[in-house]
Amino acid sequence: MSGLQTDGRVEQGRLLTVENLSTTFATERGPVRAVDQVSLSLDRGQALGIVGESGSGKTVLSRSIMGLLPSTARREGSIRFGDHELLGSGAVDMSKLWGREMSMVFQNPMVSLNPVMRIGEQIAEPLRIHLGMSRRDARATTVRLLRDVRIPEPERRVDQYPHELSGGMRQRVMIAITLACGPTLLFADEPTTALDVTVQAQILDLIAEQREERNMSVVLVTHDLGVVAGHTDVIAVMYGGRLVEVAPTAVLFADMRMPYTEALLQSIPRLDQPSHTRLTAIPGRPPDLLDPPRGCAFAPRCAFARDRCREEAPTLTPADNPEHRFACWYPVGSAEYLETRERIASGLTIGGRS
Amino acid sequence: MNYWVQRLTASIMLLLAVSMLTFGAMNLLGDPLFNILGPAAADTKPESLEKVAAAKELYHLDRPLPERYVRWLGDMVTGDFGVQFSSTGQPPVSDLVVERFPRSLTLLVMAQLLASMIAIPWALITAARANRPADRISTINSFLLIAMPNFALAVILKYIFGIKLGWFPLTFKATDPWLTRIYQTFLPALTIALPAAAVYQRLLRTDLITTLQEDFILMARSKGVSRRRVLLRHALRPSLFSFITVFGINTGALIGGSLIVESIFRIPGLGSAIVEAILREDFPVVLAIVMIITTAFVIVNVVVDIVYTLIDPRVRR
Amino acid sequence: MSDTITKRLGPLFWLAVGWLAIVSLLALFAPWLPIKDPDSYFLVRGERPPYSPSGTHWFGTDQDARDMFARIIYGARVSLVIGFVAIAFGMVVGGTAGIVAGYLRGRTDKVVSFIFIVFLSFPSLVLAILITALLDRGLVTIALTLGVLAVAPVGRLARATTLAYADREFVTAARAIGAGDRRIIVRELLPNVVIPMGALALLGMAVAIVAEGGLAFLGLSVEKGPTWGKLILIGAGSRELEKSPWIAFGPIIVLFLTVLALNYAGDRIRSYYDVREIGL
Numbered sequence: 016m017s018g019l020q021t022d023g024r025v026e027q028g029r030l031l032t033v034e035n036l037s038t039t040f041a042t043e044r045g046p047v048r049a050v051d052q053v054s055l056s057l058d059r060g061q062a063l064g065i066v067g068e069s070g071s072g073k074t075v076l077s078r079s080i081m082g083l084l085p086s087t088a089r090r091e092g093s094i095r096f097g098d099h100e101l102l103g104s105g106a107v108d109m110s111k112l113w114g115r116e117m118s119m120v121f122q123n124p125m126v127s128l129n130p131v132m133r134i135g136e137q138i139a140e141p142l143r144i145h146l147g148m149s150r151r152d153a154r155a156t157t158v159r160l161l162r163d164v165r166i167p168e169p170e171r172r173v174d175q176y177p178h179e180l181s182g183g184m185r186q187r188v189m190i191a192i193t194l195a196c197g198p199t200l201l202f203a204d205e206p207t208t209a210l211d212v213t214v215q216a217q218i219l220d221l222i223a224e225q226r227e228e229r230n231m232s233v234v235l236v237t238h239d240l241g242v243v244a245g246h247t248d249v250i251a252v253m254y255g256g257r258l259v260e261v262a263p264t265a266v267l268f269a270d271m272r273m274p275y276t277e278a279l280l281q282s283i284p285r286l287d288q289p290s291h292t293r294l295t296a297i298p299g300r301p302p303d304l305l306d307p308p309r310g311c312a313f314a315p316r317c318a319f320a321r322d323r324c325r326e327e328a329p330t331l332t333p334a335d336n337p338e339h340r341f342a343c344w345y346p347v348g349s350a351e352y353l354e355t356r357e358r359i360a361s362g363l364t365i366g367g368r369s
Numbered sequence: 370m371n372y373w374v375q376r377l378t379a380s381i382m383l384l385l386a387v388s389m390l391t392f393g394a395m396n397l398l399g400d401p402l403f404n405i406l407g408p409a410a411a412d413t414k415p416e417s418l419e420k421v422a423a424a425k426e427l428y429h430l431d432r433p434l435p436e437r438y439v440r441w442l443g444d445m446v447t448g449d450f451g452v453q454f455s456s457t458g459q460p461p462v463s464d465l466v467v468e469r470f471p472r473s474l475t476l477l478v479m480a481q482l483l484a485s486m487i488a489i490p491w492a493l494i495t496a497a498r499a500n501r502p503a504d505r506i507s508t509i510n511s512f513l514l515i516a517m518p519n520f521a522l523a524v525i526l527k528y529i530f531g532i533k534l535g536w537f538p539l540t541f542k543a544t545d546p547w548l549t550r551i552y553q554t555f556l557p558a559l560t561i562a563l564p565a566a567a568v569y570q571r572l573l574r575t576d577l578i579t580t581l582q583e584d585f586i587l588m589a590r591s592k593g594v595s596r597r598r599v600l601l602r603h604a605l606r607p608s609l610f611s612f613i614t615v616f617g618i619n620t621g622a623l624i625g626g627s628l629i630v631e632s633i634f635r636i637p638g639l640g641s642a643i644v645e646a647i648l649r650e651d652f653p654v655v656l657a658i659v660m661i662i663t664t665a666f667v668i669v670n671v672v673v674d675i676v677y678t679l680i681d682p683r684v685r686r
Numbered sequence: 687m688s689d690t691i692t693k694r695l696g697p698l699f700w701l702a703v704g705w706l707a708i709v710s711l712l713a714l715f716a717p718w719l720p721i722k723d724p725d726s727y728f729l730v731r732g733e734r735p736p737y738s739p740s741g742t743h744w745f746g747t748d749q750d751a752r753d754m755f756a757r758i759i760y761g762a763r764v765s766l767v768i769g770f771v772a773i774a775f776g777m778v779v780g781g782t783a784g785i786v787a788g789y790l791r792g793r794t795d796k797v798v799s800f801i802f803i804v805f806l807s808f809p810s811l812v813l814a815i816l817i818t819a820l821l822d823r824g825l826v827t828i829a830l831t832l833g834v835l836a837v838a839p840v841g842r843l844a845r846a847t848t849l850a851y852a853d854r855e856f857v858t859a860a861r862a863i864g865a866g867d868r869r870i871i872v873r874e875l876l877p878n879v880v881i882p883m884g885a886l887a888l889l890g891m892a893v894a895i896v897a898e899g900g901l902a903f904l905g906l907s908v909e910k911g912p913t914w915g916k917l918i919l920i921g922a923g924s925r926e927l928e929k930s931p932w933i934a935f936g937p938i939i940v941l942f943l944t945v946l947a948l949n950y951a952g953d954r955i956r957s958y959y960d961v962r963e964i965g966l
Contacts, residue, residue: 114593625811647819
């Protein structure tokens with residue numbers, strides 16, 4: 016793989032540092048802040064899970080880091096990738112990094128591959144653009160990549176069009192495209208949501224396996240805590256454009272503090288339920304980002320919210336474990352939390368649920 | 370396969386219907402004898418009557434309409450377009466066609482080529498800058514061009530490029546060498562091409578803008594493909610459908626327009642041939658030209674269908 | 687809200703309508719207007735016509751010293767009547783055939799659609815030449831000929847619109863309460879088909895006016911009196927263009943503005959109602 020690498024590549028240690036990143040969209044009805052003051056970091060080889068409901072800003076966050084936003088979006092803050100600053104003056108040309116240093120697996124493989132281009136061409140394109148490979152070398156590499164992502168008969172598949180492949184196969188092709196130039200950072204935005212349940216695990220395992228093999232960092236974006244549980248080192252939970260809880264995966268599952276995270280966990284689908292029911296599992300809707308609530312964004316839907324929650328927004332602060340941060344006034348396990356739970360259990364209701 | 374059989378049947382039906390319509394209209398509305406024989410056709414003098422009878426016999430005008438139609442159809446299918454109705458001998462229709470057809474074909478092919486060569490880059494540029502000032506101005510331009518009647522545009526182009534600037538000749542000489550005639554055909558071709566280009570640009574721009582919002586375009590960008598290459602290699606091909614469909618349908622309209630443009634720039638093509646033939650009620654010539662035009666139209670639309678399958682692997686049947 | 691903004695037709699629309707109104711009124715009242723006689727020869731001693739535009743002849747004169755301004759106004763009479771009669775004929779015949787075909791479907795639809803295709807694949811100008819050459823070249827013949835050509839495009843739109851509406855709830859509802867076919871077509875479908883057809887009528891009128899010009903260039907327009915097409919033709923020769931461009935450009939500008947106004951108004955009406963359609 017040495018031939019594929021760029022000068023100044025991070026071989027170990029800190030790969031990505033995001034500081035106070037905000038992304039605002041100019042819409043007809045006013046500015047919408049879809050990502051609000053997010054800070055996080057990622058080491059080479061690490062896997063980060065960004066978890067939240069649809070509308071929580073997790074997809075915008077990943078695209079903001081990668082710089083794949085429409086022209087109506089404005090980013091503020093700082094994104095450092097290795098030695099490069101990606102934001103503001105002196106930012107590097109993203110299209111030099113895209114596909115080569117960082118790439119993205121999109122949610123729906125049915126619409127994310129070019130329908131009128133052979134899959135071989137689509138995989139070879141970054142190889143030819145970034146690495147200047149000859150047509151023949153690119154084809155050989157393409158076949159090898161298809162084999163890497165477990166596509167049977169790769170020599171035949173290279174010349175097929177996307178519509179000749181199943182959804183799972185197409186997602187494998189997409190992964191092959193993103194892996195082609197050996198990037199150090201891979202974003203996977205709901206990579207399994209559009210796929211059959213039986214294929215989902217295979218795709219996640221494939222990403223994990225390739226991460227291991229290539230010492231690649233992965234950002235896994237999902238609404239499903241169950242997906243990130245076995246495939247990430249760190250989890251960041253998002254709500255209303257903000258991070259509300261960040262912790263190493265094991266710590267989070269052992270001791271989750273944010274009621275929202277807890278609610279998400281309770282909404283993990285079970286195999287006996289149809290997969291699309293899970294999104295509605297938390298009652299109420301995500302906040303209107305045009306007119307965000309004054310206090311904690313989750314307060315209107317939170318069973319444990321009190322007056323302070325509605326008045327004052329909590330910030331992300333470390334718990335006893337400095338790696339575990341959360342934004343909640345009355346976190347899981349606090350006296351107030353326990354009191355409220357007691358009350359709910361005894362059948363009394365309190366205000367707060369909408 | 371089934372599809373192509375159906376397509377072929379429909380095309381043949383269409384050609385038959387058009388030929389019947391033309392044949393019927395000409396024979397029911399016109400009286401060619403007057404044009405062949407002059408005043409003698411209406412005479413009742415014995416020698417005139419004889420002439421009339423002879424002419425009727427010669428052109429089978431004494432037979433009932435359906436029989437004449439079938440006769441004509443049979444001849445035409447075997448490649449015989451018959452002879453011209455004329456008072457001076459009976460030159461074969463095919464002579465006229467062979468002389469005139471290449472000029473009209475050149476004009477039309479040049480026009481469509483020019484139109485595409487203008488429309489595609491124009492659409493790519495405006496789609497990449499959708500709704501920004503350059504695109505807005507272009508929208509106004511194409512609206513003006515589409516509204517412009519071809520004869521008015523012909524006069525304007527003739528005035529600017531032919532008379533004021535003197536860049537292009539205003540005469541067409543059939544005896545000039547091939548390349549000179551192409552040069553002489555440029556201005557007429559541009560007259561046909563400009564409004565067509567505006568129509569194509571509108572369609573292609575809209576489809577490109579839709580395609581550019583597809584996920585696979587974002588995917589291509591995320592691979593590090595440059596904007597330019599995304600536009601040319603990823604967005605253009607899947608956006609060509611409406612453009613190609615209308616390119617085919619438009620051919621019919623352009624043929625109509627080219628009749629007028631030919632006459633303004635004095636190109637002796639099929640346009641002037643059919644006008645002259647209609648005026649002297651020369652049925653075989655009119656029929657031959659109508660059939661050529663309609664066949665060309667049918668062929669272009671079949672080609673359009675074949676091009677579809679080349680562009681999009683999903684519609685391969 | 688934003689839809690009130692898009693719902694407005696805009697000042698340009700009213701400008702277009704204003705232009706059309708002025709041209710129509712001038713054409714309608716031409717004989718009573720204080721303009722020169724279109725057929726008189728205003729020869730000036732010692733000067734050879736054509737005369738360039740001046741205070742006496744606003745648009746100049748043609749080679750026979752006839753006043754172009756008056757001729758353009760009288761030309762409007764013919765051109766507008768042709769446009770109007772043609773599209774009215776196309777609307778009545780094509781509209782009826784299209785709605786009936788779209789409503790009844792089945793074999794009727796197949797036959798009618800095929801006839802439309804035949805007409806659409808026939809180079810329309812050839813058909814126009816054919817009819818005008820074989821019949822007389824009076825105003826009514828030319829207008830009706832162009833009307834015949836309008837039947838297929840109008841019919842196709844009427845059919846498509848009807849197909850789109852025929853399965854809507856309100857039609858099903860009308861059928862459920864026992865309304866007859868004729869009643870459904872007239873009461874339920876027609877009002878919905880009328881708006882897109884109205885927009886098409888304006889565009890179609892423009893097409894018919896242009897088609898008259900085309901026929902004029904082939905020497906096949908109305909025999910008597912000036913028409914816009916004939917006026918342009920007179921000035922379109924190379925020598926005329928070089929020496930007296932105003933002869934061609936006067937009527938070109940008026941014709942173009944009229945066609946533009948018709949196109950723009952038609953376009954606006956169409957998108958105006960499309961917006962409302964989405965808002966429903």
